[in-house]
Amino acid sequence: MTVTFTVNDRQHQIDTDPSTPLLYVLRDDLALNGAKFGCGLGQCGSCTVVVDGQAVYSCLLPVAALEGRRVTTVEGLGTTANPGPLQRAFMDEQAAQCGYCIAGMMMRAHALLQQHASPSDEQIRSALEPHLCRCGTHMRILRAVRRAAQGMRSAAAPANKDGTP
Amino acid sequence: MRIGRILLALLAIVVIGTAGFVAWAWEPPVALVDTPDPSSIDHERVQRGADLAAMGNCAVCHTTEAGKPYAGGRKLPTPFGTVYATNITPDPDTGIGRWSKGAFARAMREGVGRAGEHLYPAFPYDHFTRLSDDDVDDLYAFLMTRDPVRAQPPANDVMFPLNIRMTMAGWKLLFFRKGAQPADSNHDQAWNRGRYQADGIAHCGACHTPRNALGAEKKNRYLAGGSAEGWHAPALNAESPAPVPWTAKTLLAYLRAGFEPLHGAAAGPMAPVTHGLARVPEQDVQAIARYIASFSEQASPERRHEATKLIGRLNRHARESVGSASLAGTDQTGAVLFAGACASCHAETPQRRGGGINLALSTAVNAPDARNAIRVVLDGIHPEQGRSGPMMPGFAGAFTDQQVAALLGYMRARFSTQPAWNDLPDRVRRVRAGKDQS
Numbered sequence: 001m002t003v004t005f006t007v008n009d010r011q012h013q014i015d016t017d018p019s020t021p022l023l024y025v026l027r028d029d030l031a032l033n034g035a036k037f038g039c040g041l042g043q044c045g046s047c048t049v050v051v052d053g054q055a056v057y058s059c060l061l062p063v064a065a066l067e068g069r070r071v072t073t074v075e076g077l078g079t080t081a082n083p084g085p086l087q088r089a090f091m092d093e094q095a096a097q098c099g100y101c102i103a104g105m106m107m108r109a110h111a112l113l114q115q116h117a118s119p120s121d122e123q124i125r126s127a128l129e130p131h132l133c134r135c136g137t138h139m140r141i142l143r144a145v146r147r148a149a150q151g152m153r154s155a156a157a158p159a160n161k162d163g164t165p
Numbered sequence: 166m167r168i169g170r171i172l173l174a175l176l177a178i179v180v181i182g183t184a185g186f187v188a189w190a191w192e193p194p195v196a197l198v199d200t201p202d203p204s205s206i207d208h209e210r211v212q213r214g215a216d217l218a219a220m221g222n223c224a225v226c227h228t229t230e231a232g233k234p235y236a237g238g239r240k241l242p243t244p245f246g247t248v249y250a251t252n253i254t255p256d257p258d259t260g261i262g263r264w265s266k267g268a269f270a271r272a273m274r275e276g277v278g279r280a281g282e283h284l285y286p287a288f289p290y291d292h293f294t295r296l297s298d299d300d301v302d303d304l305y306a307f308l309m310t311r312d313p314v315r316a317q318p319p320a321n322d323v324m325f326p327l328n329i330r331m332t333m334a335g336w337k338l339l340f341f342r343k344g345a346q347p348a349d350s351n352h353d354q355a356w357n358r359g360r361y362q363a364d365g366i367a368h369c370g371a372c373h374t375p376r377n378a379l380g381a382e383k384k385n386r387y388l389a390g391g392s393a394e395g396w397h398a399p400a401l402n403a404e405s406p407a408p409v410p411w412t413a414k415t416l417l418a419y420l421r422a423g424f425e426p427l428h429g430a431a432a433g434p435m436a437p438v439t440h441g442l443a444r445v446p447e448q449d450v451q452a453i454a455r456y457i458a459s460f461s462e463q464a465s466p467e468r469r470h471e472a473t474k475l476i477g478r479l480n481r482h483a484r485e486s487v488g489s490a491s492l493a494g495t496d497q498t499g500a501v502l503f504a505g506a507c508a509s510c511h512a513e514t515p516q517r518r519g520g521g522i523n524l525a526l527s528t529a530v531n532a533p534d535a536r537n538a539i540r541v542v543l544d545g546i547h548p549e550q551g552r553s554g555p556m557m558p559g560f561a562g563a564f565t566d567q568q569v570a571a572l573l574g575y576m577r578a579r580f581s582t583q584p585a586w587n588d589l590p591d592r593v594r595r596v597r598a599g600k601d602q603s
């Protein structure tokens with residue numbers, strides 16, 4: 001079965017068993033290795049990507065469900081040479097230790113920041129609750145999301161007349 | 166002249182009738198007292214009151230999501246308008262800090278607030294009226310030793326004429342029987358103890374018994390299935406849709422852990438009920454389980470036989486479908502989505518370690534109403550904050566309404582012998598939009 005959907009603004013036609021999880025297609029067919037396989041049960045969050053604005057577990061999302069839909073992975077947020085604001089904030093806060101959970105954390109945070117430009121600490125915590133981090137860098141991750149929110153807000157705000165931010 | 170006289174007579178009847186009703190329905194205020202000093206309250210009573218509050222789930226209604234425990238303010242939608250739960254902390258101004266024991270007992274047993282106002286039966290005083298003096302005193306001791314919180318709940322928004330609280334006196338006249346239930350001599354003491362807990366403080370029937378047009382429980386349909394907060398509350402009597410009839414043993418395990426391998430996980434408003442019951446003395450939950458099981462155990466011999474056969478098949482790792490409907494003609498989308506999204510946990514055996522149940526055992530998949538299955542697929546099941554418990558991810562972001570409908574149609578055909586659900590796509594859309602609150 002062939003399914004057509006968009007990943008990071010590029011359209012793909014995937015010919016595979018329709019029950020194949022999106023995660024396998026991303027990693028095996030499209031060489032997008034940001035999303036990670038953790039538990040395969042939707043319990044750890046490391047495979048999280050954004051589909052039509054919603055953070056979802058790609059390990060439990062059969063490609064058959066994706067016809068015509070828009071997928072964003074961590075690769076869609078920026079590049080190594082030119083990281084996006086969310087990636088920049090995670091680097092600035094040194095939020096990754098082993099890094100296995102970080103792509104999922106970032107994608108959940110990305111979905112949150114798309115919906116709430118100024119999330120409260122409570123909102124950030126409850127949004128990231130489905131994600132496990134065994135290294136224990138939670139406090140840095142929370143700081144990174146706050147920093148990203150701040151950075152993205154000031155980037156969006158019009159500069160003052162004299163050119164100062 | 167004659168018409169004038171008739172009108173005058175009618176007016177007199179209305180005036181006298183109204184005055185009579187008001188005189189009859191009027192309840193006096195109870196004098197304010199000084200807030201009792203928490204250190205003067207017997208510690209054992211407080212402990213016992215804590216257990217009763219957990220069994221009665223007081224905190225669930227009387228606390229908002231972000232609010233302090235028992236400070237009220239939670240929005241309770243009813244078919245007659247919106248009621249906001251009151252502050253039952255001992256704050257002297259906004260809570261019940263200046264309520265005497267007598268005022269509290271009257272509220273619990275008669276549904277009358279301290280100032281004499283009739284309370285709406287969203288507060289289940291039709292159950293609490295059965296509580297013993299000791300239990301009411303213990304609850305009072307517990308609540309009066311909570312942290313006082315200054316919080317005024319929003320004003321209720323109830324439709325006319327029910328927004329006039331005195332009309333509740335009429336409701337009580339029709340539907341409310343005050344006082345303890347006499348013991349049923351056809352049953353032993355343990356059963357009667359269970360009935361006292363289940364019908365009293367735990368108020369199981371408030372959700373699991375269907376209600377009439379005026380919002381009163383239908384006594385002749387006791388525990389035959391009702392609704393709660395947009396969820397279907399399944400029947401607990403012989404009509405229970407559970408593929409394996411409940412026993413006292415499985416019910417006890419479920420009520421304590423929020424999970425039972427032959428039935429699955431507590432979800433929706435039942436989840437916090439099990440969180441409360443996990444913390445109280447086991448013998449209290451055992452009494453409830455024994456009592457409720459005495460109704461579900463009335464399931465027909467055929468159903469028991471079917472259940473035994475089902476368990477046998479699942480234990481033999483049978484991979485065939487359980488449903489009677491042919492899958493040949495059904496939409497393949499459902500089967501594909503199930504294979505990709507559900508099968509890794511909901512394996513074929515009764516319960517894989519750490520996984521979900523085989524859906525042939527699921528009450529939601531076998532229920533007459535699709536609502537709970539839709540809600541669980543959309544929102545998942547989540548343990549209490551900071552505690553371990555059953556967990557399932559939600560698929561609201563992953564699947565469209567059509568896809569959820571296809572998935573549920575497939576599950577129903579494959580895992581249940583019950584007839585297909587009607588109008589699934591529309592039902593999914595309404596549940597997702599929060600428009601399926603009935």
